[in-house]
Amino acid sequence: MSHDLPTTTYKIIKEKVDTEFFRNKLKLKSLEAKNSLFKKYPHVQKFLNDNEIDLGKIRAYSAKAVTTGALTGSLFLSVPNISRDIPIINSVVRDISDFDNDQSGLLNQEKLLSKFKELLPNSVEPLSRSQEKNIEQAINEIIGVRTKATLEGEHLNTTYGYIGLEQHLMRYPGDKVTYMAPGRGAWGYFATSKFTLTSQDIEREKWYVVVQTLYLPDWEKRLSYLRDWYKYRKVLVVNTKNGNAVVADIADSGPAAWTGKHFGGSPEVMNSLGGSKYTKGSVIMFFVDDPENKIPLGQVDYNEIKNLGVEMIEA
Amino acid sequence: MTKQLITDKYVKLEKAERLIKDNSSSVEEREENWQTVDEIVNYKFVESVLDRLPEEHHGGFLEIYTKSPNDETVVFGFLEEKVGKDIKDDLKKELEKISSEMLDGFLSNDETTLETQSEGKPPVK
Numbered sequence: 001m002s003h004d005l006p007t008t009t010y011k012i013i014k015e016k017v018d019t020e021f022f023r024n025k026l027k028l029k030s031l032e033a034k035n036s037l038f039k040k041y042p043h044v045q046k047f048l049n050d051n052e053i054d055l056g057k058i059r060a061y062s063a064k065a066v067t068t069g070a071l072t073g074s075l076f077l078s079v080p081n082i083s084r085d086i087p088i089i090n091s092v093v094r095d096i097s098d099f100d101n102d103q104s105g106l107l108n109q110e111k112l113l114s115k116f117k118e119l120l121p122n123s124v125e126p127l128s129r130s131q132e133k134n135i136e137q138a139i140n141e142i143i144g145v146r147t148k149a150t151l152e153g154e155h156l157n158t159t160y161g162y163i164g165l166e167q168h169l170m171r172y173p174g175d176k177v178t179y180m181a182p183g184r185g186a187w188g189y190f191a192t193s194k195f196t197l198t199s200q201d202i203e204r205e206k207w208y209v210v211v212q213t214l215y216l217p218d219w220e221k222r223l224s225y226l227r228d229w230y231k232y233r234k235v236l237v238v239n240t241k242n243g244n245a246v247v248a249d250i251a252d253s254g255p256a257a258w259t260g261k262h263f264g265g266s267p268e269v270m271n272s273l274g275g276s277k278y279t280k281g282s283v284i285m286f287f288v289d290d291p292e293n294k295i296p297l298g299q300v301d302y303n304e305i306k307n308l309g310v311e312m313i314e315a
Numbered sequence: 316m317t318k319q320l321i322t323d324k325y326v327k328l329e330k331a332e333r334l335i336k337d338n339s340s341s342v343e344e345r346e347e348n349w350q351t352v353d354e355i356v357n358y359k360f361v362e363s364v365l366d367r368l369p370e371e372h373h374g375g376f377l378e379i380y381t382k383s384p385n386d387e388t389v390v391f392g393f394l395e396e397k398v399g400k401d402i403k404d405d406l407k408k409e410l411e412k413i414s415s416e417m418l419d420g421f422l423s424n425d426e427t428t429l430e431t432q433s434e435g436k437p438p439v440k
Contacts, residue, residue: 022338025420026351033358041365047377055361056354058384059320167336186342206439214346253342256349258356259332260323267439 030056059215059257108302109243112142116240116284124282126158135284139236143245143302145295147236147286154229157212159286161262163237164255165270165279171205172197179267185252186213187231204232207297208251210264211235211285215257234288234295237265239273239281245300246272247288272299321387322360325410328352331417356413363409364394372397 034056038045048055106114115138119131127135132149139147149159167181171190185208190201213219213230232249239245248269255261263285270278288295331352339345361380365373376393383389394402 019338019340019344022334022421023344023348023351026348026355029417029420030351030354030358033355033362037358037362037365040362041373043373044361044365044377047374048381051381053381055357055381056350058357058381059353182337183339183341183345214349253346254349256328256332256335256352257319258323258326258328258349258353260319271439 108142112138112238112243112302113240115142116243120160120240120284124160124162127160132159132286136286139238139284139286143236143238143300145236145245145247145300146289148289149286151287151289152229154226154287156285156287157215158262160240160284161282162260162280163209163263163265163270163273163283163285164259164261166208166210166252166254166264166266168267169205169208169251171201187227187251190251203297204249204251206266206268207246207248208266209235209237209248209269209285210252210254211250212255212257212262213250213253234290234297235285236288236300237263237269237273238284240284241281242274244273245302247295247297247300249297320357320384321390322356322410324387325407326356327411327414328356328417331414334418334421352417355417356410359413359416360406360410363406363413367398367402367405368394369397 037055047053115135119134119138121127121131127149129149136147136149139145149155167179168177169181169185169190170183172193173189174194175189190205191197211230213226216226219226230250232251234247234249237246237248246265246269248265252264255264261280263283265273273283274281335345335348335352339348361377364376364380368376375397376390379393380390391403394406
């Protein structure tokens with residue numbers, strides 16, 4: 001053991017120097033870009049100073065605008081309006097009749113896809129509360145996993161977005177597999193060592209997803225509570241193109257908003273959602289309401305043919 | 316709600332994302348690096364716009380962009396009106412250039428490694 005220490009220390013210092021170098025170089029690029037802009041256009045600097053705007057943090061202004069828009073939208077929806085209510089009632093009536101009639105011949109996955117077609121907007125964008133409620137209902141009925149877009153008052157930045165392929169996470173110090181991220185996940189290692197690694201830890205890494213906790217509007221304000229709340233929180237991820245579903249757990253933060261993606265999935269999650277070549281696609285992600293921790297992580301096969309209450313008697 | 320900017324759609328920064336993941340010693344550092352990339356893209360994007368926009372409209376653009384940085388219709392609508400229809404394509408090209416410039420000076424060997432790693436099926440545990 002005594003021989004290991006200097007090497008380990010050296011390795012850590014070397015890694016730190018490398019990451020510091022990278023961080024500083026990136027900062028320098030930012031400073032150069034800022035200086036170039038303000039040198040060429042000093043009136044821009046004045047405008048931004050006068051209005052107390054930091055161009056580098058413009059994403060925060062975007063979030064405010066989107067949140068205000070959504071809030072206005074939901075308030076607007078809550079106002080009784082006959083013309084707006086009628087299609088909703090029609091839709092509910094049609095839903096019931098659909099289930100009563102000839103959908104039984106379809107595979108559950110096909111039923112869910114036809115629901116998605118009906119309920120999801122054309123473009124991938126945050127859903128309204130009423131859209132989320134309808135999809136929750138469809139998922140609960142068809143997949144049979146109890147899910148919620150808002151659970152215990154918490155809600156993701158978006159429940160409909162693009163998921164991208166992530167690397168494996170390091171489960172314990174020294175863990176080595178191919179296609180593994182060099183750092184730990186947002187909640188650290190899954191176990192302190194290889195010897196304390198449990199089957200639960202293995203499953204958690206295997207079926208992990210990444211969500212943009214860093215962009216939650218109150219993330220910094222409620223950090224200690226939210227960090228615990230999101231740690232290994234179970235979610236149901238459904239590929240909106242083929243209906244494949246996975247129960248996964250949140251184990252890292254990201255991806256960066258500028259990637260255009262909203263979630264990330266482990267190789268296993270992505271493989272289950274869309275096969276070995278699936279690296280990006282649109283998904284629904286809802287929290288799994290599982291207070292007793294009974295629902296296992298992993299792919300959800302919900303296509304089994306149910307006998308619809310008719311008991312089969314062996315002749 | 317998701318904090319998307321109009322630039323997100325046109326910058327291609329997958330390699331930068333991988334580079335950041337591989338070169339951040341903690342989650343905090345990784346998120347700080349993501350923020351720095353955001354800063355670079357925005358400074359460069361605004362400079363590119365102002366380079367093409369007559370000075371009398373600079374204030375108007377800044378007003379619109381800082382209020383609705385996610386609203387492509389509003390921002391590009393304003394620019395098309397003041398500069399012309401080609402501005403959107405022109406700026407898209409500029410954003411692609413920003414994407415490639417982002418990696419300039421960063422461990423040129425890494426780019427090859429990243430491309431090699433991204434090929435083929437990712438192994439599962």
